[in-house]
Amino acid sequence: MIIGALKSTSPTDKRSVLHPETISRLVNLEGVKVIFESGIGQGINVSDSEFQKNNLTPVSRHNCLSEADILIVPSALSSEEVQALKKNSIVLGMIDPFGNKEHLKMLETSGQTAVSMEFIPRITRAQKMDVLSSQANLAGYSAVIEASSLLSSALPMMMTAAGTLKPAKVFVIGVGVAGLQAIATAKRLGARVEAFDTRDVVEEQVKSLGAKFVKIDLGETGETDQGYAKELTEEQIAKQKELQSKVCERSDIVITTAQLFGRPAPKLIDQSTISKMKPGSVILDMAVESGGNVEGSIVDQVVENNGVKIVGISNLASRVAGHASVALSNNIINWITEFFDKESVSINLDFEDEIIKSSVLVHQGKIMDERFK
Secondary structure, three states, rough: OOEEEEEEEEOOOOOOOOHHHHHOHHHOOOOOEEEEEEOOOHOOOOHHHHHHHHHHHHHHEHHHHHHHHEEEOOOOHHHHHHOOOOOOOOOEOOOOOOOOOOHHHHHHHOOOEEEEEEOOOHHHHHHOOOOHHHHHHHHHHHHHHHHHHHEEEOOOOEEEEEEOOOOOEEEEEOHHHHHHHHHHHHHHOOOEEEEOOOOHHHHHHHHHHHHHHOOOOOOOHHHHHHOOOOOOHHHHHHHHHHHHHHHHHOOOEEEEEEOOOEEEOOOOOOHHHHHHOOOOOOEEEOHHHHHHOOOOOOEEEEEEEOEEEEEEEEOOHHHHHHHHHHHHHHHHHHHHHHHHOOOOEEEEOOOOOOHHHHHHEEEEEEEOOOOOO
């Protein structure tokens, strides 16, 4: 069996789907050869020779596509690349199926198997494969670092001979994996932190990090069986905007993290709220790639509105690409080793298994998930 790995073609994504610290478990699989697209580690300052020391072989992108039985990808393939794939191969990685439905159709037509790491179920056994959580965790950290770099004041309180400097006030909207890491990072840097989420169940987690939980009574809310916040009604969103606007007014940094898997992000901060905020304050929209939580946010741009900096950064986890690559590589390798059959030197695709059933979206020319047919 040949396992191949492609490098990212996005100029904003420096991550690698393989990392020298994690690949020994792949190359040690009996009967497996690992190849990679030359230059895969360029964004994390890892040379081809470093991978070669670990018994991996550098090849061209075309050779990776045409030789790999399992192809690890950082994003969806083009139609030409799908046509170049080895027959009956498995395409495994971050393929953004909701944003690339045509990619799945192409894989269906060509008779391949597609595994979406974004569809790993949120169950205990699958935590080690959960790319959304591992990358969101690092994105939450990066969000605070990026926002603080655009603020004209320091985050912690400082008592100096020249007087006492007040701590910055940070407001985090959405307390999922990214939000919790943003809260923890802002607190470690000395900021005064407040947070809000539609799920009251996270209040204890917010308080355990030393932050204040902002209570907004929206009526009946909750979370899905996968642990995501349920979509709010238009009336609930309007009420949330109104009440959280008051918190935004007194904040130096606002970080929004609210995303709905497979759907556009909810608009939570509008022009009315922005106009009430202090000049020099910063809003970082972590959902900018899926439509944005903030009115006027633009992907990979900093827009100034009424003196407020609105920041939209894609691939936030890539700002710490080294650690992001370690986590991403581990997630993917954990999937492969979990289902690797030593006797047949193949992947055991047992659709009675919950992880396989959730993550395998196309199998041997058939789309398995009704949402993409």
